[in-house]
Every structure is written in C-alpha cells, then in structure tokens.
Amino acid sequence: xxxLYTFLAIFPIAFISPYIVRQKSTWGWTLALVPxxxxxxxxxxxxxxxxxxxxxxALNWLPTLDISLMLYIDGLSLLFALIISFIGFLIIxxxxxxxxxxxxxxxxxxxxxxxxxxxxxxxxxxNLFTMFVFWxxxxxxxxxxxxWNHEKEESRWAALQSLIVTGGGGLALFAGLILMRLIVGSxxxxxxxxxxxxxxxxxxxxxxxxxxxxGAFTKSAQFPFHFWLPGAMAAPTPVSAxxxxxxxxxxxxxxxxxxxxxxxxxxxxTTVITLVGGLTMVTGAALALPQNDLKKLLxxxxxxxxxxxxxxxxxxxxxxxxxxxxxLLVHSLYKGSLFMVAGGIDHAAGTRDVRLLSGLGRLxxxxxTAGLLAALSMSGLPPFFGFIGKELVYEANLHAPxxxxxxxxxxxxxxxxxxxxxxxxxxxPFWGQKHEKLGHGxxxxxxxxxxxxxxxxxxxxLGLYPAWVAKPLFSPTVSAILAQDYSVKLKLWHGLNTALxxxxxxxxxxxxxxxxxxxxxxxxxxxxxxxxxYPSMLFKNGLxxxxxxxxxxxxxxxxxxxxxxxxxxxxxxxxxxWLQVISSYNINVKIDFHDFNFIDLGIVMLMIVAxxxxxxxxxxxxxxxxxxxxxxxxxxxxxxxxxxxxxITQLVIETLTVVxxxxxxxxxxxxxxxxxxxxxxxxxxxxxLVGFMMTSLLLMKNSAESLAxxxxxxxxxxxxKAHGHNIVNVILVDFRGIDxxxxxxxxxxxxxxxxxxxxLKMGAKEx
Amino acid sequence: xxxLYAILIGVMFGAAVYxxxxxxxxxxxxxxxxxxxxxxxxxxxxxxxEKNNPPLVEKGQLVPTAPYxxxxxxxxxxxxxxxxxxxxxFTMVLMHRAHESIGTDDLHQMRDTDK
Numbered sequence: 092x093x094x095l096y097t098f099l100a101i102f103p104i105a106f107i108s109p110y111i112v113r114q115k116s117t118w119g120w121t122l123a124l125v126p127x128x129x130x131x132x133x134x135x136x137x138x139x140x141x142x143x144x145x146x147x148x149a150l151n152w153l154p155t156l157d158i159s160l161m162l163y164i165d166g167l168s169l170l171f172a173l174i175i176s177f178i179g180f181l182i183i184x185x186x187x188x189x190x191x192x193x194x195x196x197x198x199x200x201x202x203x204x205x206x207x208x209x210x211x212x213x214x215x216x217x218n219l220f221t222m223f224v225f226w227x228x229x230x231x232x233x234x235x236x237x238x239w240n241h242e243k244e245e246s247r248w249a250a251l252q253s254l255i256v257t258g259g260g261g262l263a264l265f266a267g268l269i270l271m272r273l274i275v276g277s278x279x280x281x282x283x284x285x286x287x288x289x290x291x292x293x294x295x296x297x298x299x300x301x302x303x304x305x306g307a308f309t310k311s312a313q314f315p316f317h318f319w320l321p322g323a324m325a326a327p328t329p330v331s332a333x334x335x336x337x338x339x340x341x342x343x344x345x346x347x348x349x350x351x352x353x354x355x356x357x358x359x360x361t362t363v364i365t366l367v368g369g370l371t372m373v374t375g376a377a378l379a380l381p382q383n384d385l386k387k388l389l390x391x392x393x394x395x396x397x398x399x400x401x402x403x404x405x406x407x408x409x410x411x412x413x414x415x416x417x418x419l420l421v422h423s424l425y426k427g428s429l430f431m432v433a434g435g436i437d438h439a440a441g442t443r444d445v446r447l448l449s450g451l452g453r454l455x456x457x458x459x460t461a462g463l464l465a466a467l468s469m470s471g472l473p474p475f476f477g478f479i480g481k482e483l484v485y486e487a488n489l490h491a492p493x494x495x496x497x498x499x500x501x502x503x504x505x506x507x508x509x510x511x512x513x514x515x516x517x518x519x520p521f522w523g524q525k526h527e528k529l530g531h532g533x534x535x536x537x538x539x540x541x542x543x544x545x546x547x548x549x550x551x552x553l554g555l556y557p558a559w560v561a562k563p564l565f566s567p568t569v570s571a572i573l574a575q576d577y578s579v580k581l582k583l584w585h586g587l588n589t590a591l592x593x594x595x596x597x598x599x600x601x602x603x604x605x606x607x608x609x610x611x612x613x614x615x616x617x618x619x620x621x622x623x624x625y626p627s628m629l630f631k632n633g634l635x636x637x638x639x640x641x642x643x644x645x646x647x648x649x650x651x652x653x654x655x656x657x658x659x660x661x662x663x664x665x666x667x668x669w670l671q672v673i674s675s676y677n678i679n680v681k682i683d684f685h686d687f688n689f690i691d692l693g694i695v696m697l698m699i700v701a702x703x704x705x706x707x708x709x710x711x712x713x714x715x716x717x718x719x720x721x722x723x724x725x726x727x728x729x730x731x732x733x734x735x736x737x738x739i740t741q742l743v744i745e746t747l748t749v750v751x752x753x754x755x756x757x758x759x760x761x762x763x764x765x766x767x768x769x770x771x772x773x774x775x776x777x778x779x780l781v782g783f784m785m786t787s788l789l790l791m792k793n794s795a796e797s798l799a800x801x802x803x804x805x806x807x808x809x810x811x812k813a814h815g816h817n818i819v820n821v822i823l824v825d826f827r828g829i830d831x832x833x834x835x836x837x838x839x840x841x842x843x844x845x846x847x848x849x850x851l852k853m854g855a856k857e858x
Numbered sequence: 859x860x861x862l863y864a865i866l867i868g869v870m871f872g873a874a875v876y877x878x879x880x881x882x883x884x885x886x887x888x889x890x891x892x893x894x895x896x897x898x899x900x901x902x903x904x905x906x907x908e909k910n911n912p913p914l915v916e917k918g919q920l921v922p923t924a925p926y927x928x929x930x931x932x933x934x935x936x937x938x939x940x941x942x943x944x945x946x947x948f949t950m951v952l953m954h955r956a957h958e959s960i961g962t963d964d965l966h967q968m969r970d971t972d973k
Binding site: 652653654657658661691692695698699702703705706711714718721722725728729732733734735736737740741744747748751752755756758759760762765766774775777778779781782783784785786787789790801802805806807809810811816817818819822823827830831834837838840841842844845848849851 | 860861863865866867868870871872875877880881884885886892895896900903904916917921922926927928933939943944945946947950951957958963965
C-alpha cells in the first residue's frame with residue numbers, strides 16, 4: 092500500500108515542486124527522491140512477482156459506485172515501472188544540471204513529475220479505463236514539454252503535431268477499449284485477461300485489434316505515424332531522453348504486450364503488428380543515416396528500435412517476446428544515456444551538428460566515458476548488455492515460424508545502423524582534433540554527467556551479471572505476456588553460433604556504413620522529389636486542408652444572419668416532425684362532437700382571427716392588441732379545462748406583457764414591408780408546413796402516455812407526503828422545488844440584465 | 859374537440875414561425891411570444907383535457923375527485939410561462955436598446971453593424 096500512496100503523492104508533489112525550486116534553484120535534485128522512493132518500493136515486489144504472484148493493490152474511492160483505484164503488479168508492469176522510476180531518477184538529477192540557473196526550471200519539474208506519475212499510472216493501472224486516463228495525461232504532458240520553447244514556431248508545431256497524432260490514436264484506443272468492455276463486461280485487466288477465447292472469437296475482434304493497434308502505433312511512433320517523434324526533438328534534452336526514448340514512446344509497446352494474451356496469437360495480429368513493426372524498423376534506420384543533428388540521429392534510431400520491439404511482439408514466439416523485453420531494457424539504458432550525453436555536448440560546445448563536433452574528449456572526460464559505454468552497448472559489443480539483447484533478437488529472428496530470411500536481413504540492417512549511429516553520436520565527438528569553430532567548453536555541473544554515466548554503467552553491469560535481472564525480472568515479465576510460465580536465462584556467451592556470426596557481420600556493415608556516411612545526405616537530396624508523399628507532409632497538408640475547410644464551413648454556417656439560422660432550424664424541425672408523423676402513421680381524426688360546445692369554438696375562432704391579425708397588420712399597437720387577445724384566450728382555455736392556477740398566472744403575465752409592449756413599442760416606427768414577395772411566400776410555406784406538422788403531431792393520441800407514468804406519483808403523494816391540497820402547487824414548491832429555485836434564478840438574472848441595459852442608456856455615447 | 863385545438867395550435871405555430879422569419883425585430887419578438895403560447899397550449903393539450911376537474915384535493919380526502927386533469931403538464935406550463943416572461947422582458951429591453959443605438963428595426967441592417 093505504501094507504493095499506492097507514494098504513487099498518489101507524486102501528483103501533489105508535482106504541483107508544489109515549483110515552490111521548492113523557487114526557494115533555491117539548485118534544490119531541483121531533491122525531487123529525484125520521489126522516483127527513488129518509488130523505485131525502492133517497487134523492488135520490494137520483485138521477490139513476490141518472480142514467484143509468479145500478481146499483486147493487486149486497491150484503494151476504494153467511491154465504493155457505492157464500485158469505482159476504485161487499482162494497481163496491478165505483475166512482471167510486465169513491474170519491469171516498465173522500474174524503468175520509468177530508474178530513468179526518471181537519473182533524468183531529474185540530469186535536469187538539475189541542465190536547467191542550472193533557468194528561471195522556468197520549476198515549471199519543468201512540475202510537468203516532468205506529472206508525466207512520471209501518469210506514466211507509472213499507465214503501466215500500473217489495474218483497470219483499462221484508468222490506464223486510458225493516464226495514457227491521455229502522458230500525451231498532454233508530452234505536448235507541454237515538446238512546446239517548452241514556445242517562442243519558436245517550430246516547437247509549437249512539433250508539439251501540436253505530436254498531440255494530434257497521439258491524441259487521435261488515443262481516441263481510437265478509447266473506442267477499442269469500449270468495444271472490449273462490451274465483450275467482457277468489465278474494464279478490469281484481470282477480468283479481461285481471463286477471457287482470451289471469448290475476445291478472440293468475438294465478431295468485434297478485428298475492430299478491437301485495429302483500434303487498439305492504432306492507439307499503440309501512434310504512441311510508439313510506428314510507421315506511418317513515426318514523424319512526430321523526430322519533431323518532438325524540439326523539446327529540452329532531458330525530455331527527449333525520458334519521454335521520447337526511454338518511457339512514453341514505449342507505452343504503445345506496453346499496451347501490445349499487456350493485451351497479447353487476449354488479442355495476440357491470431358494470423359491478423361501477427362501480420363499487422365509484425366508488418367508495421369518491420370516497416371518502422373527499416374524506415375527509422377534508413378532515415379537515421381543522412382542526419383547530422385545528434386538528437387535527430389538518436390530519434391530516428393529510437394523509431395527503428397521501437398519498430399524492432401513491435402515486430403518481435405507481433406511474432407509472438409517465446410523467444411521473440413524474451414528478446415523484445417530484454418532489448419527494451421537495453422534500449423532504455425543506452426538511449427537515455429546517449430540523449431543525456433548529446434545534451435552535455437550541446438551544453439559544452441553550443442552545437443549538435445556532428446560535422447562540427449570532434450576532440451571534445453579531453454574537455455568532457457566524464458561525458459565521454461558515458462558516451463563510449465553507451466555507444467558500445469548500442470553497437471551490441473560484448474560484454475555489454477546490448478550484446479545480449481542483440482543476440483536474442485537474432486535468435487528470435489532465426490527461429491521465427493516464417494519470413495526468417497527477410498526478418499534476419501532487415502534486423503541486420505537496423506542493427507548495423509545502430510552501430511553507425513553509436514559511433515557518430517557516442518564516440519566520434521570525443522576523438523581527434525578539436526574543431527576550430529568550437530569554443531572552450533568545459534564539463535558541466537555534476538548532474539549533467541552523473542545521470543548518463545550511471546545509465547551507461549548499468550548497461551555494462553547488466554551485461555556482466557545478466558542473472559541479476561534474468562530470473563527475478565524477465566521470467567515473470569515474459570510469463571505475463573505469454574500467459575504461461577516461462578523461465579528466462581540470460582548468458583553473455585552462447586558459443587559459436589549463427590547469431591554470433593550475425594553480430595560480427597553487423598559490426599562490419601555498421602563500420603562500412605559509417606565510412607560511406609557522407610553519401611547518404613546526397614541520396615536523401617535526390618529523393619526530395621518524393622517529399623509530397625512523406626507521411627509528415629501528408630499530415631501537414633491534410634491538417635491545413637482540414638483547417639481551410641472548417642474555416643469555410645464555419646463562415647457558411649455561422650454567418651451571423653439570424654434569418655438563415657431560423658430557416659435552417661425550422662426546416663430541420665419540419666423534416667424531423669414529418670419523419671415522426673410518417674413513421675407512426677396512426678392519426679385518428681375522429682370528428683366526434685360529443686364534448687363539443689360553442690364556448691370552445693368561439694374562443695378558438697377568436698384566437699385564430701387574432702393570430703392572423705397579428706401577422707397581417709401594419710400598426711404596432713394593433714398587433715399588440717391581437718397578441719393580448721391570444722394571451723387572454725389561452726387563459727380562458729386554461730380556466731375552462733381545469734387549470735385555475737395556470738390561468739391566473741397567464742392572466743397576470745399577459746397583462747404585464749401587454750403593458751411592457753406598449754411602453755416600449757411606441758417609439759418604434761410603423762411596420763413596413765421589408766421583404767420581397769417571393770421571400771414572404773417562401774417563409775409562409777415553411778410556416779404552414781411547421782404548423783401542419785404540429786397539428787398532425789397533436790392528433791397522434793399516444794403522446795400522452797409518456798406522462799402517465801410520472802403523474803400518478805404526484806397525485807397520490809401530494810396530501811400524504813407533502814400535506815398540500817393543490818397538487819400543481821405542491822409539485823412546484825415541494826416535489827420539484829429545486830426547479831422552481833432555478834426558475835427564480837433565471838428571473839433574477841433577466842431582471843439584472845434588464846436593469847443593466849436600462850442603466851446603460853444613461854452614459855451612452857452613441858446618441 | 860382535439861381537432862379544434864390541434865388546428866388552433868397549428869395556426870399559432872405557423873404564425874410564430876412566419877413572424878420569427880421577418881426582418882423587423884419587433885415582429886421577431888411577437889413571434890417569440892406566440893411560440894411560447896403555442897408550446898404551452900401544446901403541452902396542455904397532450905396532457906389530456908377531457909376530464910374537467912382541476913387537480914385539487916378536497917378537504918378530508920387523499921386524492922382529487924375523478925375525473926381530474928393531469929397536474930404535471932400544468933406545473934410544467936406554469937414554470938414555462940414565468941420563464942418565457944423573463945426572457946421576453948429581457949428581449950424587449952434589448953430590442954429597445956438596439957433600436958436606440960442603431961436607429962433601425964431591420965435585422966439585416968443590424969447585422970452590418972458588426973463590420
């Protein structure tokens with residue numbers, strides 16, 4: 092339970108963090124205690140979870156509505172939560188160096204902590220609906236962080252783009268989750284995971300699969316939605332390291348892994364997920380090659396890595412799932428570290444252009460060490476953790492049930508590009524002669540190199556001692572995804588096999604690509620003719636077209652012309668009524684005269700005449716008189732048909748209305764014919780149509796029955812419960828007393844408005 | 859009898875729509891008045907009007923003497939009458955102010971003052 096409370100505490104802490112930092116700007120690092128505490132609390136679950144238990148922590152929130160906050164802790168959520176809190180810890184320490192002397196640092200800590208809470212919520216939530224709420228919160232905080240440099244148009248656009256893409260995916264996901272609830276009858280993960288057969292055989296399976304996959308693909312930057320991630324590099328480096336490489340972009344992967352037991356295993360799943368993952372892997376790798384910006388290089392390889400993990404989950408074999416999860420941890424460690432290294436380089440050299448960066452090793456010894464370690468892990472060299480990850484990936488590809496050759500070849504390409512980029516980002520900036528354009532940078536504050544160093548060192552340590560995480564962490568994770576017991580053993584040395592040969596080949600190709608790297612920019616320039624069909628351009632143009640169309644539509648519909656609005660409203664109303672009358676065709680026009688009397692006939696005739704007079708007259712006061720006749724006629728009808736209270740009110744109000752009309756209208760000019768004859772004819776025909784529809788509607792006798800269910804309650808309880816003999820009054824002041832209070836409020840507001848308008852006259856300038 | 863009232867209500871609705879579509883703001887307000895009257899009558903009529911006893915309980919009794927009129931539509935109408943009066947009063951004063959400042963009662967010309 093401590094975990095649950097600490098998790099909940101993140102949110103208030105996030106909101107007070109700006110005040111903490113404002114006291115002393117160097118106190119930012121203290122906030123790292125929050126993820127540290129979460130990490131330690133999570134570690135306490137490792138033993139239990141590794142024995143195959145699933146912990147569910149629930150906090151009853153609204154027990155009467157059966158709403159509770161539930162944390163669902165199994166291997167999968169534990170692995171993700173550990174990554175989130177561990178990297179989060181490093182990032183906050185890093186940020187305290189990065190935002191050294193930045194006036195807005197407090198705001199940054201607040202949003203990052205909010206994000207951390209939301210991200211933990213996504214992976215720990217025991218209920219898919221709760222998960223979705225946190226999911227959206229991560230999109231939202233990501234939007235705020237990408238747009239951090241909001242003075243720049245580029246940042247704002249990147250932020251908006253990511254919000255639209257991930258938010259749109261979120262909508263699809265929401266629809267998918269609701270469909271899933273319709274199938275299972277519950278949002279609880281435990282309930283859903285217990286019904287795999289029901290979901291897979293249901294007719295909603297394909298829609299659910301597509302919608303959920305859309306949510307995951309947009310979040311995890313899968314092709315063709317990958318373009319928002321490189322754009323998101325407009326964010327400050329700690330954000331890129333945390334959200335856009337180590338955690339948030341893996342939420343989609345978490346979702347796929349979480350739902351693998353119920354959605355996975357079918358031909359559709361394997362095809363869709365593998366294909367999209369594979370495309371993303373290759374596209375990301377290919378696009379990474381011509382880049383010259385440190386962060387863009389890292390971003391495109393992140394896209395590629397996410398594609399690889401998605402592909403492995405799509406394959407769904409136990410080997411592939413194992414490889415996916417190990418590679419996920421590997422990637423979070425080296426990529427987070429390299430992003431932080433890139434930020435350190437930027438801080439010291441003032442540029443991220445790799446063509447200008449060299450010889451920084453002597454100036455930045457600690458950053459250089461971190462960069463080297465992370466780059467070696469990214470290249471997949473022994474004895475780093477990255478080596479184990481890559482071997483597993485090759486093993487999974489080689490043992491795939493189908494497409495072995497293409498999987499291996501594309502995997503080799505993606506891994507080789509990783510080697511190239513690792514050299515470009517993590518190693519080359521620190522070697523050789525210092526570029527003459529670089530200033531005299533120096534190592535930043537402790538925070539700026541401690542974070543990347545720890546992350547990179549963890550990559551080495553886990554490579555040397557993989558058993559630390561194999562059984563306690565990965566066994567339950569893989570078991571949770573496969574929904575069956577699976578024991579993970581990780582070793583550095585697998586002996587001489589095909590995977591090792593492929594590793595060797597990867598390094599060779601990677602170095603080769605590094606040597607010929609300069610050519611890729613030229614190839615990219617030649618391909619510029621294809622620009623209009625790039626997904627990012629399609630998105631941009633599509634969005635612009637959409638905005639253009641909505642602008643036109645708004646101008647056409649909201650044109651400020653009351654006449655057009657009213658014509659539209661009444662036409663739709665007439666059409667709707669017509670449909671209603673046609674569809675329930677039972678107008679029984681019984682012309683029976685058994686209750687006929689001349690008083691009624693007289694009143695009705697008088698009112699009809701008055702109505703026509705009100706329309707046709709040109710005198711204002713004649714019209715007011717006609718309206719008065721109608722109003723008093725209505726009052727008479729009320730009296731004759733057993734509604735004395737209504738009649739009295741009607742009389743009072745009608746008198747007031749007539750007085751008010753006379754007072755105000757005598758200043759107005761006589762009516763003149765303003766409209767053309769054709770317009771009047773058109774309006775008249777619409778009016779006749781609406782009137783005719785209302786008459787027909789009234790003749791459909793069954794309408795009254797809807798009230799018959801409610802009325803008896805008031806009649807029977809008026810005396811017994813409310814001790815009132817006038818039932819209408821009892822309803823107004825007792826049973827529906829709150830309504831009457833609302834009515835009084837409306838009147839008061841109207842009176843205030845009248846008063847204000849009349850007062851306004853005094854100081855009016857426009858006279 | 860239904861027919862009689864049905865025709866009256868139809869005429870009132872038609873007249874209200876026609877008035878609302880006129881360019882004179884005064885006629886617009888007349889249309890508004892007529893529309894609320896017609897709606898009230900409509901609700902009143904579908905509530906049933908054949909039973910003529912008002913929904914009042916005699917001293918010493920627990921329910922009104924049958925046949926009585928349904929009290930619920932009456933309560934609804936009462937509220938509606940009062941609310942529509944509030945709206946009407948506000949609209950009339952607004953109309954008055956608009957006429958004073960702009961000097962026209964033609965809605966088409968009022969629209970142009972935005973620009």
